[in-house]
Amino acid sequence: MNAGSMNILGIETSCDETAAAVYNQEKGLLSSALFSQIELHKHFGGVIPEVASRSQLEKINYIVQKALDDAQLDLSRIDAIAVTNKPGLPGSLLVGVCFAKAVAWAHSIPIIGINHLEGHAFSSFLEHTVPFPHLCLTASGGHTSLYLVEDFGSYKVLGETQDDAAGEAFDKIAKLLELGYPGGPIIEQLATEINFEDYYKYPRATHQTLNFSFSGLKTAVLYSLVKQHAYDMEKKELLDKSIALKQRVASSLLVCIADIFVQKLEYALSLHPSIRAISFVGGVACNKYIRSRIQKVAERHAIPCYVPSGRFCTDNAAMIAFVGNYKAVKNQYADLYLDILR
Numbered sequence: 337m338n339a340g341s342m343n344i345l346g347i348e349t350s351c352d353e354t355a356a357a358v359y360n361q362e363k364g365l366l367s368s369a370l371f372s373q374i375e376l377h378k379h380f381g382g383v384i385p386e387v388a389s390r391s392q393l394e395k396i397n398y399i400v401q402k403a404l405d406d407a408q409l410d411l412s413r414i415d416a417i418a419v420t421n422k423p424g425l426p427g428s429l430l431v432g433v434c435f436a437k438a439v440a441w442a443h444s445i446p447i448i449g450i451n452h453l454e455g456h457a458f459s460s461f462l463e464h465t466v467p468f469p470h471l472c473l474t475a476s477g478g479h480t481s482l483y484l485v486e487d488f489g490s491y492k493v494l495g496e497t498q499d500d501a502a503g504e505a506f507d508k509i510a511k512l513l514e515l516g517y518p519g520g521p522i523i524e525q526l527a528t529e530i531n532f533e534d535y536y537k538y539p540r541a542t543h544q545t546l547n548f549s550f551s552g553l554k555t556a557v558l559y560s561l562v563k564q565h566a567y568d569m570e571k572k573e574l575l576d577k578s579i580a581l582k583q584r585v586a587s588s589l590l591v592c593i594a595d596i597f598v599q600k601l602e603y604a605l606s607l608h609p610s611i612r613a614i615s616f617v618g619g620v621a622c623n624k625y626i627r628s629r630i631q632k633v634a635e636r637h638a639i640p641c642y643v644p645s646g647r648f649c650t651d652n653a654a655m656i657a658f659v660g661n662y663k664a665v666k667n668q669y670a671d672l673y674l675d676i677l678r
């Protein structure tokens with residue numbers, strides 16, 4: 337193995353994306369291939385685990401080959417395989433982990449297990465050099481966490497959601513409003529149309545904590561709809577299907593979630609004055625309104641704010657290969673007993 341120019345193959349199959357990427361220690365990202373299952377799950381208004389794992393099985397071989405082809409490398413040039421082994425949907429994770437182990441064994445390539453959340457937490461580094469220590473807000477469909485990131489692979493959880501994730505709140509309320517899946521982009525579009533008006537002023541918890549909770553917000557939206565006879569609880573049916581109602585709910589929801597993020601970041605910054613930057617990552621970081629609100633927090637504190645491009649905010653294997661690279665440098669390899677539980 338030629339340290340200094342190692343090629344890391346990253347594999348990501350934790351949920352509803354099948355992804356593979358190649359990262360070179362000197363040249364950076366060489367390729368990033370992805371198949372998104374959104375079309376398969378749209379119909380159900382959310383991810384169906386059995387459908388997800390079957391699709392992972394169908395696509396994994398093709399996507400890994402595409403990442404190698406795009407990088408113009410074959411497996412003989414791969415020095416380590418980094419694979420997401422937790423957390424995620426067990427059936428989906430197993431496809432990537434078993435595939436990676438089989439290739440690793442057949443080609444005598446070392447393997448590295450990667451925590452999906454560590455991948456997101458360092459995804460800004462694919463395009464930027466983020467100074468340490470920094471705050472990282474990860475907001476996706478499955479997770480909402482605030483980290484104090486001290487170095488590569490060294491980070492502390494300052495707070496996390498106690499129930500639903502922020503993206504899950506967007507997705508569930510979009511389902512309630514019959515807007516389709518995933519909810520985030522549609523909610524953003526509707527909110528933009530009425531210029532982010534905070535029409536309903538949904539309640540924000542005022543107590544000081546760095547943990548998040550979004551299930552109460554979902555209930556507040558539901559009860560507000562019921563109260564204005566826009567939703568029938570018994571029949572579970574939206575009665576007022578007007579675009580005006582959907583815009584008002586979407587916009588109030590988006591502003592509320594942005595306010596919660598701003599409040600948490602301000603509190604974390606007051607507790608950790610040594611913070612030198614903010615990084616905002618995960619699928620929800622695609623949201624331009626929330627990005628601009630977080631950018632303003634950073635400006636108030638005279639520190640930079642980094643957000644990856646959209647393709648590195650949502651699930652991808654580039655971030656997994658990137659984390660795999662610094663773990664390879666530190667010799668943090670797994671063995672072929674790598675599983676999805678430990």
Ligand code: KG4
Nearest residue numbers: 476477478503518520521619620623650651
């Ligand atoms: O990171 P990701 O692809 O998958 C998980 O690891 O969960 O994030 C997907 C989530 C979905 O909940 C989706 O609604 C949300 O990211 N999302 C957005 C936007 N684009 C995607 N949320 C708010 N605004 C957006 N523009």
Ligand code: ZN
Nearest residue numbers: 456476650651
């Ligand atoms: Zn993710």
